[in-house]
Amino acid sequence: KKRFFSILQEEKRIPHKYTELGFSTFISKQDNDNHVYVKEDDVIILQYRRQEEDVIKAKVVIGYVIKVTKRLLQEREDVDRQFAKFIEVIPHARVNFQVLVKSSPGKAIIGRYGKVRVVTSVVSAMRIFKSVYRLKDSLLQPHILKPTKKLYRIPPVAKHALCAKGFLNKEQKKAVLEASVMCLGDLPGIYLIQGPPGTGKTTVILHIIQEILFQPNNSSHRCILVVAPSNGAVDELAIRIMGLKSKFAAVRRKLKLVRMGPKNVVHPKVQDYLLYEIAKRNLHAELMNTVSQSNLKVLQSKYKTFVELRELANNSSADNTIIYKLNSAKLEFEKACKRNTGGSYNEQVRKHEEKLLSGAEIICTTLSSCAGLRMEEVFARTSNNNITCCIVDEATQSNEQETLIPLILGVNKIVLVGDPKQLPAVTQTKEAKDFGYGKSLFSRIMSNFPSDEGNPVQLLTTQYRMHPEISRFPNTVFYNGKLTNSNSVKMRKSIFSSLKPYLVFNFDMEAIMNSQEYSNKAEILCVLKLLNALNQKLASSSNFSIGIITPYNHQRTKIREELELRSFGSNVTVNTVDSFQGQEKDVIIMSCVRESTNNFLTDEQRLNVALTRARHALYIIGSSSLFKSSGIFVLLKSRFQLLNKDYNGLTEQLIKCKAVPSVKAGITTVLI
CATH class of the missing domain: 3.40.50.300 (P-loop containing nucleotide triphosphate hydrolases)
Incomplete structure (x- = not known):
């Protein structure tokens, strides 16, 4: 794991024998883009200086990161050049973080350098804990804890032409109709689709999305959360959804797709749909319409250079020199934009992110990331934004606790798509497996209906x-x-x-x-x-x-x-x-x-x-x-x-x- 040097800024004693330490450091543009820095819910090994009586000692402790704030630096901002030189970083952003440690005698030496190494992140575990804890407040609690034929009974659906064109067999069409009717209905529910190999479960998912969004006389905003256990599975779906762009255009609709996640784990084909990237583009376009005439000429000049180099880079024969020039031009354009935001670039990007999420029709991310801080802020129970339904692909590859994470966002309609006959969730120990930790929500619900009679699982055959x-x-x-x-x-x-x-x-x-x-x-x-x-x-x-x-x-x-x-x-x-x-x-x-x-x-x-x-x-x-x-x-x-x-x-x-x-x-x- 990467080591970070930081400057100790403050020490604050809190109840229950704990101390809160505040640190500050710089990160490079590369580490910022790849999200390589200390984050909330990280467990770290921390080395810093303490004075105990008249002796200054190096203290090595385990810490838990409780808060992180990151701010991009302005071009001419005054920074600690000596510290930047010591950590061998060209400062691009400042990261401040608060760490919880066990209290020790004496006092911390403020202003001295500390060394941090990230051991692991417990963010997923904390979200799982939160999702299980909040299950008591979910409308889906009875569906999850006590699955019955009555709760999972699928009412007859009137046959009608689907909104999206394309061939579907009888079972695929039945799954699309029943799932979309449930998602658009007033009652909470869980719908299960078992897709054995090669039976077209992804095709079914795409048609469910279109059926929900393309319904005629649809005046209310609809938002579909599409999740899977892994980034690879999410990107496979996102690429297929991107292929629907022409179908959205045919009904005079714009594909409002957002991909959540760090850029370095997202497939290159999907990166243009990343939340942060779209937010930056929207902010830059906004600046072009609001800055003064003199500043506009500078922005237009740098943007023109960037666009010309991007077209050259899109050529398959483009060499590394062109790629380097493109990245430099992009950086110069972003710097020019930051100069015109009066030091509020990060805040304005964040506002655009919230606006994008509020207006998104399809949000793609992993199960473990779907209830991140930004998503919670936008889709909190007290907000006016609601998720119409959540579609979980590869649902049998995630354990039950992970599948509950969308409930944090108030989701009360879920479509589970998977196949219990294929790979299950990965469990790290035999003991966990023996206690059923690796069993998926899909598999457990399905096991409550052993006979074909009353079985709510739609099998694609x-x-x-x-x-x-x-x-x-x-x-x-x-x-x-x-x-x-x-x-x-x-x-x-x-x-x-x-x-x-x-x-x-x-x-x-x-x-x-x-x-x-x-x-x-x-x-x-x-x-x-x-x-x-x-x-x-x-x-x-x-x-x-x-x-x-x-x-x-x-x-x-x-x-x-x-x-x-x-x-x-x-x-x-x-x-x-x-x-x-x-x-x-x-x-x-x-x-x-x-x-x-x-x-x-x-x-x-x-x-x-x-x-x-x-x-x-x-x-x-x-x-x-x-x-x-x-x-x-x-x-x-x-x-x-x-x-x-x-x-x-x-x-x-x-x-x-x-x-x-x-x-x-x-x-x-x-x-x-």
Whole structure:
């Protein structure tokens, strides 16, 4: 964790044996942009000077940050140059923070430098605590604590044409209608949508958003909070929502989308929609209309330079010099704007942020961040701003306490979208898992309705991703045969049609590897052979994607190293099972790594994710002992086509192509 030097400004004794220490420091523009500084609810290690009797001692304590204020510096503002030089920072902003520590004898030496290291942030834990504490005041309390058929009964919805155009199957349309009617109704409620792999749950979410916002005769302002457990999942949704811009324009509406979060964790495609970035742009535009004529010319000149460089930088061939000049021009323009705000730049940006949130129709952020200070200020129970509904994507990947965080904002209508058959929330300890801490709100509510009769969960059953041969096994084993293949995947013709859709490479690795290893060189070599064969067969097209899934980080690292040595293209992605949830690739190669001790792959939820990422072809590499001893893999062996042939035959089966090395040795010998 980064260390910060700060100047001790004040010491204040408070009741209950605690002391409040006030510090001040400078941060650079880069740290400001990336939100790298001390924040409220940080736990820190603090070193400062205390005088006890006649002795000055260095004191090292644990502290809890209770308040932080940050202010951007004006261009000619007087700053402590000696301190700035000492901490080796070009001052861009001043950060003042108050720290709570246990009281100690003596007194702190004011004006001396202190050293701070951030250990962790407990902001998410505090929000979870607050959400659970406030559950008693929520209109959704009975829905959450005691789910009943009466509370979750879905009244009949009159069928009508949807506001947004686009094909939806029967179940998707039913989910859109029922969810949107609940969200626009007067009663509190929770609606659950289970979306197995490839069934179009994101499409359903997009249509729910449009159905709520595009309703005719809609005079009241509507705001939809769209959240997910991770920034990656939020950005995936935000990018899809950005794609609705033309549909909003068609009904003469502006896409009022705001993305909350630090810039450094947000996808570049989404950064233009960041709250802070939009607020700055709006303030700058306002200044252009209000400043004096002489200052306007300066602003216009700097803005023109910035726009010209931005157009050059958008060119894919732009070099680093252009990017550097663009960033410099942007900084110069912002400095000129700050000079014209009379020292109130931060305050004016904050006002624009509040105005944007009040007028936003779609707010995207993570579950843990959705009830931040700015959101609480705008959507507090005492304000006139209300959130129409909250849509939680990947709802089964968050624990129940996290899913309650939107309740802090007074949310009383929630749409939960997820799949209990896929990855659950991550729990750090076995004890927490045993006590059900990792169980999602979605899963617990669903468990209250074990039979199909009265079950309020809307299951999407038509899958549009996988070749029918690929979907057969997960459909039978994980979804009790309820999934059907769409006509589009049944009739699909492409360059992949000549590939075998489903193969298992089953060979004896007992003599190759140690059972304690978390990487497997033989499988890596097999992966490379498969990639070469695929590239040979698909050489006529550059527009295809391959994913390599493995349970272990070590195997992932080793495969990536081998791919870099051989200069494979960017169309090949290597990652662990957990990182592949929500993704799909044309071809998936799965490296199981270990033998019968492979406990990781006996986790049905993770295995379901791994087996359902492929559109056209899925190739599994594993040992013979794994397919004999692991329950789920015994089923795999009985249902999949297994190959244990020589390399020449294997490649011919794979790509139906005779232009292969004339190798007659067994596959194990060839791959070692």
